[in-house]
Structures are given as C-alpha cells and as structure tokens.
Amino acid sequence: MMATEEAEQRLDAADVLNAKRTLVQLLARAGVHSGDAEHLIGLVEAGSLAVARDELGGLARGGPDAAGTPEAKDEAYVSGWLAGAGAVTGGLAALAERVLRETVGTEPSAAAPGPRSPVTRMEVERAKVAVLPLYLSFTTDSDLDPEVSEQVLTAVLGTMTARRRAGYAGRLTAFASEHRARVRRMYAEYGPGSAIAIHGRYSLLHSPTSIAVLERLVTAPAPLREEWDAAELPPAWLDGLGTAWDAAA
Known part of the structure; x- marks a missing residue:
C-alpha cells in the first residue's frame, strides 16, 4: 500500500x-x-x-x-x-x-559563425531581470529612460548568439563576482551618490544597464562598438564607462 x-x-x-x-x-x-x-x-x-x-x-x-x-x-x-x-x-x-x-537552436561553428539572430523582446526582458539585482549590489537605483535602457540592452545582446543570450545571466553574474572589488570602486567614484553628475559622459553608470555594457566592453569590445554605433547610442557613454573602469583598476 x-x-x-x-x-x-x-x-x-x-x-x-x-x-x-x-x-x-x-x-x-x-x-x-x-x-x-x-x-x-x-x-x-x-x-x-x-x-x-x-x-x-x-x-x-x-x-x-x-x-x-x-x-x-x-x-x-x-x-x-x-x-x-x-x-x-x-x-x-x-x-x-x-x-x-x-x-x-544550435551554436554556429567557429569556422562558419553566420549572422546573429535579431534580439527579441523576451531576451531584453530577461536581461533587465538579470542586471537590476547585480547593479543594486554595488550602488542605488537611478535608471535612465526606460526606452533608452531597452536600446542599450538590445545593443549588448546583439553581440551574442541566441544560445549565448540564454546563458548571459550566469556569465554576467560570474563577471561581477570576479571583478567585484573593482566594480564597486568604479560605482563609488562615478555612479549614484558620487560627485559625478548624472548627465554627461558618465550617464551610463547611473543605469542598471551599465553592468551589462561593462561586461561586453571588457570581453567583446569590437562587437559592442559595432552594435552601439548601429543603434546610434552616444559614443561618449562607452568612452565614459571605459574611463571609469580604467580609473578603478
């Protein structure tokens, strides 16, 4: 029984x-x-x-x-x-x-990578859910315009295949853990609560999307700049993030 x-x-x-x-x-x-x-x-x-x-x-x-x-x-x-x-x-x-x-789908081979698939709305939503708690573990929430944030995340995800986007939350978490001390210094000096104004070349550091952009800027800078230019996002934001990252070394 x-x-x-x-x-x-x-x-x-x-x-x-x-x-x-x-x-x-x-x-x-x-x-x-x-x-x-x-x-x-x-x-x-x-x-x-x-x-x-x-x-x-x-x-x-x-x-x-x-x-x-x-x-x-x-x-x-x-x-x-x-x-x-x-x-x-x-x-x-x-x-x-x-x-x-x-x-x-399958991951394209290195010999014949093929074009990356378009970024979907659901992939952007998953990225939003991934970046916010990581960002808040370093600083306080001070978001950019929601529409701009979606454009930024679309550019970030555009550097990856659909398969890599599926595992991006884990990759992003690993990046933040590996560089935790340096990322913390970067936000303390240039993010919310710092003496740096929210407007200007450091604007991106006041957005949760910045942690996602940073990971791509460090690991895939060329594809990121390509997607960034295609989206017509301000080049100064990438330059400012890169300057802040270098200064926190």
Whole structure:
C-alpha cells in the first residue's frame, strides 16, 4: 500500500505537459505571447536538467559514501558505482543539451559563425531581470529612460548568439563576482551618490544597464562598438564607462 501511494505521488509526462500548458495559458491572459512563454519554459527545463547534472556530478566525484549509499565493500563495487553515476550524469547532460537546442537552436561553428539572430523582446526582458539585482549590489537605483535602457540592452545582446543570450545571466553574474572589488570602486567614484553628475559622459553608470555594457566592453569590445554605433547610442557613454573602469583598476 505504501509503495502504491508513493507511486501515485510521482509526476509523469502527462502531469508535466498539463502544468506547461496551464502556465502558457495563464501567461497568455497576462499578455505574454505563447511563443515567449514556451521559450522561457524551455530555458527553465534545460537549466533544471543542467543543475541536476552538476549536483549529481558532485556526488559522483565524492564516491558512494558522499551519496549516502552503503559503504563500498571492494574496488569493483566502487568502480561499478562510479560508472553508473557517470552514465546518469551523462544522460542528464545530453537531455539538457537537447532541450536547450530545441529552445534556442544550435551554436554556429567557429569556422562558419553566420549572422546573429535579431534580439527579441523576451531576451531584453530577461536581461533587465538579470542586471537590476547585480547593479543594486554595488550602488542605488537611478535608471535612465526606460526606452533608452531597452536600446542599450538590445545593443549588448546583439553581440551574442541566441544560445549565448540564454546563458548571459550566469556569465554576467560570474563577471561581477570576479571583478567585484573593482566594480564597486568604479560605482563609488562615478555612479549614484558620487560627485559625478548624472548627465554627461558618465550617464551610463547611473543605469542598471551599465553592468551589462561593462561586461561586453571588457570581453567583446569590437562587437559592442559595432552594435552601439548601429543603434546610434552616444559614443561618449562607452568612452565614459571605459574611463571609469580604467580609473578603478
């Protein structure tokens, strides 16, 4: 009886599909296009599988004891256990890759990169959600005009493929963590609360979008300037951000 009750508590494919359809319909009532909703769900699915793979991979590297399994009796047991754990994590990695590929497509090869896909409204919205908490971890909120902020983020995202945009929040978080001390000094000297006025070449530092622009300015300066010029954004903003970054070294 206990086994039957436990089995009944598990979600199967029909339950998952029902939840996805329900979420898409609810988001549609809120004005979110079904394609955008399905795209977000796909990213959540791929990310969940990737996180599960990483967590299980950590347990696998620790051996049977780390996973809470009975103590190994001999080398053959440990070898078999590790092989099984590797097969599971490898399967999860393959599933995560498949879902991500179905959601955002394949990554162009280095030999034939091809044109980058246009930036979508949902990608800009995801970027907004990513940059704000990072920005607020360094300074206070003092945003530029919302329309200008969207233009800035569109230029930033335009430097990446759709696949890289999908993982941009993680890349941005890693950048901010790696350079935390320097970024903090930069905002303290040139951002909100500093003696630098919000208007002028340092205007961008008063916007949450600045952390995204900075990451691209450091890691992909040429593509960023190309997208920046195409969007007809003020060149002085990039120059001011670069000056502030250099001064904080």
